[in-house]
Amino acid sequence: MAHSAETWVAQPLPRPLTTNDLQACAALDRLALGGLWNETQWQRELAEPDRPCLGLGAGPTLVAIAAGWVIFDELHISLVAVDPSEQRRGLGRRVLEALLLKGQAMGCSRATLEVAVGNGAALALYGTLGFCTQGRRRCYYRSGEDALIQWLSLEARD
Numbered sequence: 084m085a086h087s088a089e090t091w092v093a094q095p096l097p098r099p100l101t102t103n104d105l106q107a108c109a110a111l112d113r114l115a116l117g118g119l120w121n122e123t124q125w126q127r128e129l130a131e132p133d134r135p136c137l138g139l140g141a142g143p144t145l146v147a148i149a150a151g152w153v154i155f156d157e158l159h160i161s162l163v164a165v166d167p168s169e170q171r172r173g174l175g176r177r178v179l180e181a182l183l184l185k186g187q188a189m190g191c192s193r194a195t196l197e198v199a200v201g202n203g204a205a206l207a208l209y210g211t212l213g214f215c216t217q218g219r220r221r222c223y224y225r226s227g228e229d230a231l232i233q234w235l236s237l238e239a240r241d
């Protein structure tokens with residue numbers, strides 16, 4: 084699934100994903116995260132109006148996805164993934180920033196996520212956006228790794 088960087092110039096903004104994108108979402112999820120959600124779970128994520136899901140890609144193919152759940156005034160970020168062959172080109176940041184804006188537009192005043200302590204790439208990305216660690220869940224993942232709980236205020240963002 085290799086693309087040239089020029090591909091994204093034609094489509095600079097992440098777009099809302101729908102159930103029509105189910106196959107592409109599941110494919111990218113398998114590629115980048117080893118299949119966090121099955122197709123039934125993806126169907127629900129893409130169908131529920133309080134679960135914003137944005138993606139970047141050319142045609143039906145997706146190279147970046149960010150998804151979340153709006154719970155009262157909180158955006159709970161549930162998934163961020165970029166095609167391994169397209170990582171470190173700013174796509175993760177672009178799609179996550181778009182999700183934060185979407186959350187703001189849906190009335191959220193803060194955003195939260197969980198990230199494995201050893202996931203340096205994700206921690207670095209979230210750090211550039213201003214996320215701060217405010218808690219830790221011990222042995223949260225199947226591997227036994229701890230999760231850090233991070234939060235970001237959306238109120239001061241432009």
Ligand SMILES: CC(C)(COP(=O)(O)OP(=O)(O)OC[C@H]1O[C@@H](n2cnc3c(N)ncnc32)[C@H](O)[C@@H]1OP(=O)(O)O)[C@@H](O)C(=O)NCCC(=O)NCCS
Binds near residue numbers: 165170176211
């Ligand atoms: C985490 C992930 C989404 C980052 O996406 P990405 O498109 O590669 O990230 P970006 O190019 O937008 O990076 C933005 C900034 O984050 C930081 N960053 C991202 N990846 C990094 C890495 N591997 N090492 C160090 N810093 C990194 C850098 O500050 C980077 O800015 P720079 O390239 O100008 O230095 C991607 O690595 C991924 O899909 N990983 C597998 C799935 C996953 O772990 N998801 C998160 C679960 S919590």
